[in-house]
Amino acid sequence: MFERLPEAGGGTITIAVDGIAVTARAGDTVAAALLAAGFLSSRTSPVSGAPRGPYCMMGVCFDCLATIDGIGSRQSCLVLVREGMRIETQRGGRVVAP
Numbered sequence: 001m002f003e004r005l006p007e008a009g010g011g012t013i014t015i016a017v018d019g020i021a022v023t024a025r026a027g028d029t030v031a032a033a034l035l036a037a038g039f040l041s042s043r044t045s046p047v048s049g050a051p052r053g054p055y056c057m058m059g060v061c062f063d064c065l066a067t068i069d070g071i072g073s074r075q076s077c078l079v080l081v082r083e084g085m086r087i088e089t090q091r092g093g094r095v096v097a098p
């Protein structure tokens with residue numbers, strides 16, 4: 001479905017997705033890195049529990065929400081990967097601190 005432009009991207013970096021080391025390309029967004037690594041879902045719906053994954057890739061649909069470096073509900077299509085980044089898929093709604 002998706003193809004990389006041949007001239008796109010720099011070197012490779014390592015990120016952690018749900019504690020698993022994953023190789024990503026520098027310059028990719030987190031959403032692109034997740035899709036390239038085979039993670040088609042970055043969260044589940046808080047209402048039905050259905051898996052949700054990146055759809056628009058441009059910050060409109062909010063289906064790409066993920067926890068990035070400990071901060072929940074970030075739009076992964078708008079954040080660039082960087083070495084050592086920690087990404088967790090979200091299950092249900094974000095927990096709000098009391």
Ligand code: FES
Binds near residue numbers: 053054056057
């Ligand atoms: S994929 Fe639509 S907001 Fe990120």
